[in-house]
Amino acid sequence: MLKINNLHVNYGGISAVKGIDIHVPEKSIVTLIGANGAGKSTTLRAIAGLVKASAGEILFQDEDILGNDTIDIVAKGITLVPEGRKVFANLTVLENLKIGAYLRNDRIEEDINKVYELFPRLKERAWQFAGTLSGGEQQMLAVGRALMAKPKLIMMDEPSLGLAPLVVNNIFEIIEEINKQGTTILLIEQNANKALKIADYGYVLETGNITFQGKGMELLQDKKIIDAYLGTSKR
Amino acid sequence: MTSQLFMQQLANGISLGSLYALLAIGYTMVYGILRLINFAHGDIFMMAAYFMTFSIVTFKLPWYIAIIVVIIATVALGVLLEKVAYRPLRDAPRMSIMISAIGASFLFSNLATYLFTGVPRGFPDIKVLTTTVKVGSISLSVATLITPFITLVLLYLVLFITNKTKIGMAMRAVSRDFETAKLMGININRVISTTFIIGSALAAIGAILWGSRYPSIMPLMGVMPGLKCFIAAVLGGIGNTTGAVIGGFILGMSEIMLITFLPSLTGYRDAIAFIILIVVLLVKPTGLLGEKVTDKV
Numbered sequence: 001m002l003k004i005n006n007l008h009v010n011y012g013g014i015s016a017v018k019g020i021d022i023h024v025p026e027k028s029i030v031t032l033i034g035a036n037g038a039g040k041s042t043t044l045r046a047i048a049g050l051v052k053a054s055a056g057e058i059l060f061q062d063e064d065i066l067g068n069d070t071i072d073i074v075a076k077g078i079t080l081v082p083e084g085r086k087v088f089a090n091l092t093v094l095e096n097l098k099i100g101a102y103l104r105n106d107r108i109e110e111d112i113n114k115v116y117e118l119f120p121r122l123k124e125r126a127w128q129f130a131g132t133l134s135g136g137e138q139q140m141l142a143v144g145r146a147l148m149a150k151p152k153l154i155m156m157d158e159p160s161l162g163l164a165p166l167v168v169n170n171i172f173e174i175i176e177e178i179n180k181q182g183t184t185i186l187l188i189e190q191n192a193n194k195a196l197k198i199a200d201y202g203y204v205l206e207t208g209n210i211t212f213q214g215k216g217m218e219l220l221q222d223k224k225i226i227d228a229y230l231g232t233s234k235r
Numbered sequence: 236m237t238s239q240l241f242m243q244q245l246a247n248g249i250s251l252g253s254l255y256a257l258l259a260i261g262y263t264m265v266y267g268i269l270r271l272i273n274f275a276h277g278d279i280f281m282m283a284a285y286f287m288t289f290s291i292v293t294f295k296l297p298w299y300i301a302i303i304v305v306i307i308a309t310v311a312l313g314v315l316l317e318k319v320a321y322r323p324l325r326d327a328p329r330m331s332i333m334i335s336a337i338g339a340s341f342l343f344s345n346l347a348t349y350l351f352t353g354v355p356r357g358f359p360d361i362k363v364l365t366t367t368v369k370v371g372s373i374s375l376s377v378a379t380l381i382t383p384f385i386t387l388v389l390l391y392l393v394l395f396i397t398n399k400t401k402i403g404m405a406m407r408a409v410s411r412d413f414e415t416a417k418l419m420g421i422n423i424n425r426v427i428s429t430t431f432i433i434g435s436a437l438a439a440i441g442a443i444l445w446g447s448r449y450p451s452i453m454p455l456m457g458v459m460p461g462l463k464c465f466i467a468a469v470l471g472g473i474g475n476t477t478g479a480v481i482g483g484f485i486l487g488m489s490e491i492m493l494i495t496f497l498p499s500l501t502g503y504r505d506a507i508a509f510i511i512l513i514v515v516l517l518v519k520p521t522g523l524l525g526e527k528v529t530d531k532v
Contacts, residue, residue, distance in 0.1 A: 050414060074420040086415040088408045099408050102401070103420035149420070 001026040001184050002047070002078075002153055007056035009039070009046045016042040018208035019056065024153065025200075029175070029185045031216070033192040033229060034205035040188045041083055043205070044155045047186075048080040049073045060153070075103050077152035081159060083188075085138040087145065089131025093122055096130050096141055100148030108148065115144040118174060136167035143174065147183075154178065155186045160194070172198055192229040196220045204229070243373040244495040250379040252487025253386035254448070257441035258464035259471065259479035260393060261434030267474040268410045268430050270329060274336040275316055277461015278343035279435055283309040283442035284358065284452040285351055291359035298361045306439045313435025314428050322424070340461075347454035355453040358446035365447055378447035385444070389437060390480050397476065402429055410474070463508045470515050472522030481523060486511065 002024040009017040017039040024030045032040045045051045047058055049070040058066040065073055079100075087096055097115055101108045116123035119140040125133060130141055139159055146154055156175070160168040168191065176198050179185050189195035196202050199216035204225060212225060219225050258280055265273040286308045290301035320339045324332040364378040397403040409416045409426045417423060445460070446452060467486045471478025486508055494501050515522060 048418060050417070070417045071420050071422060074418065080418050082415055082418060086412055088411050088415070090407055090411050091404065095404055095407075099404055099419050099421075102405065145419075 001061060002186065003059040004043075004047070005057045005059070007043065007046060007058065008054045009042050009051060010054050011042050011051060016208055017046065017053075020203075020205070020208070020210050022203055022210075023201075024184060024186050026184055027179070027182060028200040029179050029187060029198055029216075031187045031189055031195040031199040031202045032205055033189055033195055033202060035229075036190075037207070038205040039208040040205055041157055044080055044157055044186070044188060047073075047078065047155060050080075071103070074149060077150075079146040079149045079151040079154055081142045081146045081154065081156040083157035083161065085135070085142040087130040087133070087138045087141045089129060091130055092127055093130055093133070093141060094126040096145050097122075097148050100145035101150075103149065111148055111150065115147055118147075118177065119144055136163050136170070139163060139167075139171060140174070143171075143178070147178065151183060153184045153186060155188075157188050158190060159187070160189065160191050168194065192225075193220070239372045241495070242371070243375075244491050246370075246373060246375055246379060248488040248491035249484070250375075250382045250448075250487070251491055252484035253383040253480075254441055254445055254483075255460070255464050255467050255487045256386050256480040256483030257389065257437045257444075258460060259467040259483045260390070260476055261438050262465050262468040263471070263473055263476055263479040264393075264430050264434050266468065268406060268427060269321065269332070271321065271332050271336060272465060273434070274333075274461070274465075275320070275339035275343055276434065276438060277457035277459075277464070278340050278347075279309060279313050279316065279457070280438040280442045280445075280460060281347060281452070281454065281457030282312055282343060283435075283439040284446050284456065285347065285356075286439075287443055287446060288356055288359055288452060291361075298359075298363065302443060305443065306436050309439035309442075310432050310435045313431040313438070317427060317431045322427075340458075344454050344458065351454060353454060355451045358450035358452050360450065361443075361447055364444070365450075376447065378444050382444050382448075385440065386480065386483075389440070390476065393433060393437075393476055396433070402426065406430060459505060463505075466508045466512045466515075468522075470511055470522055472525035475522070475524040478522055478524035 004020065004022040006019045006021060007017055008019050020043065032043065034040055042051060046053045049068055053066055057064050060076060060078060065076065088099065091099065097112055098108065121137055122141060122144055130138065133141060159171050163171065172194050175185060175187065187195055187199065196216045196219050202214065202216050202219045203210050204212040212219065212222065258276065261276050262273060265271055283305055286305045287301060290296045290304050291298065296304060316339055320335045321332055324335055364376065366377050367374050368377060368380060370380065397406055405421045405426050406429065408419065408421060409423055413423055463486055464483065467482035468479045470485060471482030489507055490504050493507055494504060
């Protein structure tokens with residue numbers, strides 16, 4: 001569904017992504033793990049058209065979308081759940097969901113109800129300003145908002161960041177659920193352990209290069225990855 | 236003082252206040268989205284007054300067509316201003332766009348001086364607006380009488396657009412976060428243009444009502460009302476539309492009441508706005524209805 005070939009991105013004068021290849025097959029969960037500053041966010045931002053790639057190609061359903069406007073990319077069926085949730089604090093929960101469907105002209109009530117089924121908490125708080133929600137609720141809203149666009153591919157940037165452990169488990173269950181309902185997922189995580197457990201395939205990014213890749217379960221058992229990203233219980 | 240004079244001045248105060256409110260909405264909306272004080276807004280107002288003069292005196296249009304033409308021309312000017320002076324600086328530091336706004340303001344007033352000369356011109360006498368009517372014991376021009384109602388209707392309309400329509404929802408989203416708004420598929424440029432369309436249309440209506448009240452127009456006529464309405468917006472809580480209208484009312488009313496009760500201080504009528512500004516900035520910088528911060532991190 002999404003094929004990235006030899007992507008280079010310069011960000012603030014620094015070469016943040018140095019020629020990576022990523023393949024995200026339809027209906028899969030693919031994860032990108034790595035330390036801070038490895039270029040994970042930059043990769044997603046380049047796919048979403050928020051930053052300009054300096055070289056390479058980004059094929060979405062065999063069409064090169066590199067250099068397209070963000071609006072066109074969203075219209076083609078790619079949405080990004082940005083790092084730090086970025087819900088519109090000055091809009092109500094319901095309005096946040098509606099604005100996720102901004103480009104759609106069909107009826108959206110049914111999809112709002114689907115999001116409410118997935119996150120019953122949001123229904124209770126539909127008339128509250130999003131800024132009054134807790135971090136976990138805001139993350140649910142950010143995911144729900146992205147779903148409202150009826151995307152083919154959802155990209156999530158650190159959805160578990162700063163959330164309580166119980167909420168993190170909940171978020172990962174939801175990610176799997178969304179995937180089961182047919183949406184392809186490209187996930188960035190620092191919580192490599194959890195991300196690899198639900199992922200079909202994983203890539204490890206280090207300072208702009210892909211250093212390892214493989215099936216989620218294989219990477220989980222790879223000694224180098226355990227040492228670098230998963231931590232060991234031996235000590 | 237007779238109660239009749241007081242009522243007369245009260246009506247004048249309300250009317251002047253609602254005129255200020257019309258302009259203040261423009262300041263507050265642009266600030267809400269771009270975090271920019273559009274210093275050229277007063278000059279857009281001035282240009283609208285000239286457009287009205289030319290439509291009626293030079294092109295001899297009937298007043299009702301002239302009003303439409305003037306609103307359209309002013310809106311076009313406002314949108315052009317944003318495209319040329321502000322859009323290219325969207326990613327520049329805030330100070331650059333502010334300086335560009337000041338530059339645009341000077342450009343407009345000097346261009347108007349060059350094109351129309353500095354000699355004051357008479358504003359066309361629109362009989363429908365300048366006829367005097369008696370309300371109880373006081374006599375008012377139609378313009379004075381209807382200005383508050385026009386302002387309230389337009390305020391309602393602006394609030395309806397921002398709170399109940401899709402483009403209004405997009406405006407609120409853009410005012411919060413450009414990048415995330417883009418991720419929703421919102422066309423930022425279109426949203427910003429809409430803001431300038433609304434602000435300029437209100438400035439045009441304000442200019443027509445202003446001209447009917449003070450029928451002498453000149454290139455620098457926008458400077459003082461512009462500054463005062465900016466102050467009105469700050470007083471009400473910049474970024475808040477209802478606040479801007481309340482601020483406008485307070486400012487207009489204090490000005491007229493100063494003249495009424497302390498006629499010896501009439502020369503200070505412009506100063507009162509700035510005194511209010513200083514007090515607001517010292518006591519409550521967010522203004523009366525300043526943006527609530529409902530943010531959890």
